Amino acid sequence: MKSSFADDVVDLLPNLRRYAFVLSRSLDVADDLVQQTCEKAFANRGSYARGTNLSAWLLRIMRNTWIDRVRRDRTRGESIDIADRPDAIFTDGARDTETHLMLGTVAHALQDLPEDQREIIVMICVEELSYKEAAATLGIPIGTVMSRLARARTNLASRLDLN
Template sequence: MADDFGQDLIAFLPNLRRFAISLCKSRDVADDLVQETCEKALANRGGYQPGTRMDAWLFRIMRNAWIDRTRRQRTEGVKTDIDDAHFLVGQDGAAVTEARITLDETARAIAALPDDQREVLMLVSVEALSYKEAADILEVPIGTVMSRLARARKKIIDGAGIDGSAGRSADKKGFAQ
């Protein structure tokens, strides 16, 4: 009986392929669908009742497989072969982790600054005000702003373990370039 099942399945392959092409409108996808149908039919051969129409049983398996496939494709979205996706760039995990640690250390160092140094740092480095504008807001001389900013930067560099000499030069507002 098992031999008859296999022979009947092989004899019915051209009909399955025609039906698959009508469903898929693509010969490559149709071939995959025929293969999937055959695999399911062989795996579930116990579900076929001899004496009934094998073609109807196989067509039902194929149609259900096609419906499952189209539902899956709707929820999966667009597929891209990884070899064709060279435009995708991953992140360097070590660099991201190191940057987060440095950022956390820097935030702790800023939080530990005295209020007068933190105020100057925020006005000049974060709000991008000039030394003169910061001096006017704080009602202190420009030299005091420059001094507090220099001390704040030094404490941050020391507190966060940042190497401040790595080929950086400061612009006229004191930003590292």
Template sequence: MPDENLKAEMIRLLPKLRSFALRLCRNPEQADDLVQTTCERAIRSLDQFDPSTRLDSWMFRILQNFYLNSQRDAANRARLFDVAMLDFEESFDGDKAVANSLELQKVQAFIEHLDEDNREVLLKIAVEGRSYKEVAEELDVPIGTVTSRLARARLKLREWLETTDTAPEVKLRNLSGGVS
């Protein structure tokens, strides 16, 4: 916990820190965020502060380093996004996108025809990314039950995907045990 003199000195530095931040980024909201982050980092790192140095120099360096790092990170993200978009634009295949969309619709229709217990577990784990334990607690069943329901749903889905020689409606009727 910083002593009272150090706290008071940090508070006195706030207007100067904000002015410096504003000169760096030329945006009042971003400057306020920079000052807040600087203060948070300074307080968190007080054990690294050398009392024989000037507090203002130390805090200005924290602010400047954070600003420069965030600018560099933003530039890297923008560059990576541009590269990803170039790959996307060059590799976009409308026919393939339509085929994928149709296949997704078929899979969604298949999932709707699963037994409710199996469908619920499949969606919660495979789509929502929830853990077996969370799903078991929510459904008030043992984890083993969740595991077996998921295995049954995945097996039926795998069988359905492997049988490509019949129409989707026939596949649905055969695998769900009922009428689609």
């Protein structure tokens, strides 16, 4: 009984998978490569000359498919699995833009504050110094730090319409 083209290809699947793994060094990529090879083989089965070495023909298709994939990947750049970048999974473009604009607005409002208020806001809120550390850095009493900070926060909130 004469075997069909499909049966002959199925019989060669283990060989194809082995060769695909040798090329790709990854089981997932190897499985994809075998599938692409089979798709191309069935799509172009009319160009296969019956009686010639089917294994060699399939391996040639696979090798050419692999070369095309490597070339495509080189021009595409590095591919990173999304599981390796948890910070990139849930990004909200609108929220990121809004945050960026708000930070710009705050930076401008901060620049408009008097120097003593701007200085104390940066030390306490940005540099996260304690009141005692800020007082020692500026050479002023802690009470002065607290009152400047209160005035700076009030002034900043009014400039940002947060009152």
